Amino acid sequence: MNEIVADILVATHTPYTVIFARFCGAILLGALIGIEREKRQRPAGLRTHILVCLASAIFAVIAIESVHKVSLSGPEVRIDPIRVVEAVTAGVAFLAAGMIVFSRGEVKGLTTGAGMWLAGAVGLSIGFGFWPIAIFATLASLAVLFILGRLEVALLWKSPEGSHQEEALKRREDNSARRGEAKQG
Template sequence: MEQILADILAPTQVPYPVIFARFCGAILFGALIGIEREKRQRPAGLRTHILISLASSIFAVIAVESVHMMSLSGPEVRIDPIRVVEAVTAGVAFLAAGMIVFSKGEVKGLTTGAGMWLAGAAGLSVGFGFWLIAAFASCASLAVLFILWRLEIALHWKPPEPSEGGANGRPAAPRDATAVSKEG
């Protein structure tokens, strides 16, 4: 039983409280990105972005810890943490590509896919201990997603979304005063 406990509570280069704080940070930054997608009722929303960010953070912590593992320190073993970054990038890109759809002559899902990719990068950043990079990237993504979206609508580059007005993104027509009095 002692061996099992020793294996479960194996010593780490980065203390466990710091590792768990990194995971919580990845959850937070993934949520910041996912909230906007959730608000717009996109298929990959809050939970998806959180899971991508958390998983990326776990991969980053494992990469850091694997470099310091005694069982992997022999001359015949070569550990390259950059491969973890490449693997996470490829894996998230695969998921993000699944969100992109070509329908009725329009490409849809690119922003959601990019958000998923960014959530992965934020998770990797926090997992490697680069909190400020993840925080800045997450805040910058909110500026891009919220502020620029409003600007695109104000400049009439994009129509408002259906939830912004009436059907098909058009502003709701003013109600007839007689209809209101009959309902009231």
């Protein structure tokens, strides 16, 4: 029984309190990115972004801990934490690509896919202990998603949420017609 308990509570290079704080940070930052996608009712929203970010953080922590694990330190064992970054990047890119759809002559889901990829990067940053990088990336992504999203609507580059593409086109045409009348008058 003691061996089982010892196996479950294995000693780690990074204290468990720090590891769990990193996981909580990944959940929080992944949620911040996912909230915007959820608000816009995209298929990959709050839960998906949290899970991608948390999973990436877990992979990063496992990479760190495996480098320091005594049973994996022999000369015949070669551990490269960069491979974890590559694997997470490829895995999340695969999921993100699944969000991208070509429908009715339009590409949809690019921003959601990019958000998932970013959540993976934020999770890796947190998992490796690079809190400032993860926090900055999350805040930058929120600025891009919220502020630039509103700017695109204000400049009539995109339709507001809940309206159809035809309505945006009609508004654009109406504004062009008004500008034409103003130039003639």
